Amino acid sequence: xxxxxxxxxxxxxxxxxxxxxxxxxxxxxxxxxxxxxxxxxxxxxxxxxxxxxxxxxxxxxxxxxxxxxxxxxxxxxxxxxxxxxxxxxxxxxxxxxxxxxxxxxxxxxxxxxxxxxxxxxxxxxxxxxxxxxxxxxxxxxxxxxxxxxxxxxxxxxxxxxxxxxxxxxxxxxxxxxxxxxxxxxxxxxx
Amino acid sequence: xxxxxxxxxxxxxxxxxxxxxxxxxxxxxxxxxxxxxxxxxxxxxxxxxxxxxxxxxxxxxxxxxxxxxxxxxxxxxxxxxxxxxxxxxxxxxxxxxxxxxxxxxxxxxxxxxxxxxxxxxxxxxxxxxxxxxxxxxxxxxxxxxxxxxxxxxxxxxxxxxxxxxxxxxxxxxxxxxxxxxxxxxxxxxxxxxxxxxxxxxxxxxxxxxxxxxxxxxxxxxxxxxxxxxxxxxxxxxxxxxxxxxxxxxxxxxxxxxxxxxxxxxxxxxxxxxxxxxxxxxxxxxxxxxxxxxxx
Numbered sequence: 001x002x003x004x005x006x007x008x009x010x011x012x013x014x015x016x017x018x019x020x021x022x023x024x025x026x027x028x029x030x031x032x033x034x035x036x037x038x039x040x041x042x043x044x045x046x047x048x049x050x051x052x053x054x055x056x057x058x059x060x061x062x063x064x065x066x067x068x069x070x071x072x073x074x075x076x077x078x079x080x081x082x083x084x085x086x087x088x089x090x091x092x093x094x095x096x097x098x099x100x101x102x103x104x105x106x107x108x109x110x111x112x113x114x115x116x117x118x119x120x121x122x123x124x125x126x127x128x129x130x131x132x133x134x135x136x137x138x139x140x141x142x143x144x145x146x147x148x149x150x151x152x153x154x155x156x157x158x159x160x161x162x163x164x165x166x167x168x169x170x171x172x173x174x175x176x177x178x179x180x181x182x183x184x185x186x187x188x189x190x
Numbered sequence: 191x192x193x194x195x196x197x198x199x200x201x202x203x204x205x206x207x208x209x210x211x212x213x214x215x216x217x218x219x220x221x222x223x224x225x226x227x228x229x230x231x232x233x234x235x236x237x238x239x240x241x242x243x244x245x246x247x248x249x250x251x252x253x254x255x256x257x258x259x260x261x262x263x264x265x266x267x268x269x270x271x272x273x274x275x276x277x278x279x280x281x282x283x284x285x286x287x288x289x290x291x292x293x294x295x296x297x298x299x300x301x302x303x304x305x306x307x308x309x310x311x312x313x314x315x316x317x318x319x320x321x322x323x324x325x326x327x328x329x330x331x332x333x334x335x336x337x338x339x340x341x342x343x344x345x346x347x348x349x350x351x352x353x354x355x356x357x358x359x360x361x362x363x364x365x366x367x368x369x370x371x372x373x374x375x376x377x378x379x380x381x382x383x384x385x386x387x388x389x390x391x392x393x394x395x396x397x398x399x400x401x402x403x404x405x406x407x408x409x410x411x412x413x414x415x416x417x418x419x420x421x422x423x424x425x426x427x428x429x430x431x432x433x434x435x436x437x438x439x440x441x442x443x444x445x446x447x448x449x450x451x452x453x454x455x456x457x458x459x460x461x462x463x464x465x466x467x468x469x470x471x472x473x474x475x476x477x478x479x480x481x482x483x484x485x
Contacts, residue, residue, distance in 0.1 A: 008445045009208040009229060011201075030446055046205050048229040048265050055227060055445055058438075079205070093264075106264060112288040113311055115198045133202050134266065134288070172201045 001186060004029050004039040006065075008055040010047015010080060014171035018179050019043075032060035041074035041162075041186035044081030046133065046169050049106070052084055053096040062097070069099045074162040074189050076182045082165035083136055090139050100163050101142035108137045108154070108167075122157055122166075123148040128175045130156065130168040137167050162189060196333060199313030202266070202288070203334035203397040206230055206420055210410070210441050211399070213237045213424040216255075217262035223427070226437035230266040230289070232422070233259040238295045238342030239425035239464065242474060248296040250278040253285050260285075268315070273480045274300025276309075283312045289334070290314045292327075294479035295341045295424075304480065307331025317401065319352045321359035323481055324394055325380035335394055337418070338477035339402015342425045344466035346403045346412065348477055353400060353416045364392045402477065405430070405463050407443030407456045414447035431461030 003019050005012045007028035016026045027037050042065070044052075056062045069075050069085070077085045077100075085100040093106070109115070115133045122128055123146070130151060138155035141147060149157030149166065157166040162185055170178040209229025214220040220231045235251040236244065250271045260267045266288035271278035273292055278299070282290050292305055294317055307314040308331035317338035318324035324335045337356070339349030363374055366389060375385035387395050400413035401422035410421045421444055427437045439456040446452045469475075 007208070011204045011207060013207070014204065031449070031452070047207070048205070048209060050224060050265060051209055051227045051229050051441070054225075055442065058442065059445070111260075111286045112199070112202055112266065112313060113283075113286050115202065117194055117198070131198070131201060133198060133205055169201065172197075172204065 001025065001183060002027060002039045003183070003186065004034075004037070004042040006042065006044045006052065006056070006061075006081070008059065008061070009051045010045045011169070011171060012045045015043045015045050015078075018171050018176055022176055022179055022183060024183055029061060029065075030059070032064065035061065035064045035068070040190055041076070041182065042069070043182075044075065044077040044084050045171065046079035046081065049080040049083035049096065052080060056084075056096070066097045066099060069097060069163065072162050072189065074182065074186045075099070075164065077163070077165045078169055078171060079133065079135055079167055082138075082167055085163060085165050087142070100145070100158070100160050100165050102138045102145055102158055102160075102165070103140040104136045104167070105139045106136050107134050109135055118151050120149050120151045120156070122178065123159075125177050125181045128170065128177050129173045131172050132156075132168050135167045138165075195311055196331070199333035200396050202313060203315070206266070207397055208445060209420045210437075210444050211268065211420070211422045212427055212437060213422075214259065215428070217258045219428055219433075220259045220263045222434055223437060224263045224265050226434055227441035228265060228437065229420070230268055231259065231263060232268045232270065232291060232424070234270055237425045237428060238476070239344075239429050240342075241295060242342040250275070250281065250296070253281060256282075256287065257285055270296055271305075272296040272299040274298060274303050274305060276305045279305055279310060279314075283310055287312055292316050292332075294338060294476045298479050304330050315399075317477070317480070318356070319477055319481070320355045321363070321388070322378040322380055324356060324398070325378065325384045325388070328394070328396060329381055329384060332396065334397050334399070336399040336401040336422055339400070339404075340469060340472065341402045341476050343403050343469065343472060344405040344426060344429075344464040345469055346405070346409045347469060349400050349402045349404065349413060350416065352477075353413060353418060356398070357417055360388055360392060360394070363388045404440070405466065406460075407439045407453055410440045410443045411447040411453050414444055420444065426464055429464035431463075436460050436463075
């Protein structure tokens with residue numbers, strides 16, 4: 001199993017560590033030619049969505065990546081990764097990959113003082129610890145999108161086809177459950 | 191609960207990795223920095239090169255100006271307080287700053303004590319010249335470390351020295367026998383627990399960025415190849431001929447720091463770099479502030 005990790009900025013190393021703990025190989029996507037490698041799924045990590053959104057365009061990753069996700073490549077986006085996938089960003093900011101028909105609200109819990117941890121049940125995954133860092137949440141989902149996790153009455157996890165978007169950071173916790181679930185989706189699609 | 195807050199603060203620094211944090215003095219500059227791909231901005235009234243030129247006492251910035259910058263951008267906003275000036279830090283916490291830099295760029299307020307950062311909910315980043323200094327700041331509650339370098343000079347030599355020194359001290363600790371760690375901790379002036387952490391993990395327990403003297407995409411790539419996890423750029427951007435272009439080039443250089451061909455393209459036609467000052471020509475060494483008398 002080989003999983004690509006978008007590595008233009010942010011906490012990509014944490015995802016790679018988690019994948020390797022689960023026995024999956026990972027490759028880093030830093031420029032256009034990196035997309036030519038074979039991989040069974042991709043993780044869009046946490047970081048700053050404005051930075052990643054700009055870099056994937058300017059480094060020529062955007063088109064190829066968007067097409068792969070739209071044609072069914074299993075994709076896991078965490079925090080900024082979810083924002084990259086969202087079709088709409090509240091407040092009118094232009095969307096990035098726009099492959100996931102949801103509306104996200106950026107910095108929805110405020111600044112760093114609003115960052116927090118929680119525990120919640122995620123569909124098909126179980127109860128896991130959730131870490132929210134200057135996190136977004138999903139304001140609205142379009143038809144066909146399953147809500148897989150909520151916290152404090154807000155939508156924090158969604159699934160649409162093979163795309164999985166969460167507003168928290170499983171990669172900084174000790175729980176590998178969500179990554180295992182994602183690897184399961186990748187295996188089924190192989 | 192307090193531990194949870196500290197973890198969240200360390201994790202915010204993890205999210206900044208592979209990114210560039212830029213000094214800005216106005217909301218307009220903050221927007222330029224964000225558009226150029228900064229992962230955070232440092233709001234301050236004067237960039238280090240101007241602090242150097244102006245002389246006198248450099249203090250925390252006007253909270254009003256910091257708030258205007260917070261309004262102008264969606265990325266994290268950091269601000270500096272003077273070393274040991276916990277009241278300035280309390281003010282920055284009150285306006286919900288995302289990260290406080292207890293910084294040697296400003297005039298130190300205390301020549302013995304740094305701020306007890308464990309008393310705060312907001313995260314702190316601190317400068318360090320070597321491993322001992324970094325670990326002492328971490329025991330005081332810093333959740334992110336940066337090299338001190340020599341701010342406002344456009345001269346990378348000191349940042350390189352600090353990063354190499356830290357790396358070699360980490361390597362030394364990593365290769366020690368366990369029974370040697372007690373004495374190593376004593377020599378470094380740090381707790382035994384932190385010495386053991388470095389011995390076992392081969393790295394600092396928090397994210398480590400490069401800072402102080404970065405002026406070009408090549409400088410940024412150099413620091414990343416030396417093991418920095420991201421880069422602060424202070425005077426290097428807005429003291430240069432074409433801030434937008436240079437800022438964007440440094441951002442891409444940090445992402446693809448191993449790709450010399452791309453770095454060559456990025457380094458082309460950036461306009462004039464900031465005027466550098468060699469370390470021999472400086473009257474004021476900012477990097478010895480904070481810990482000159484400590485060891």
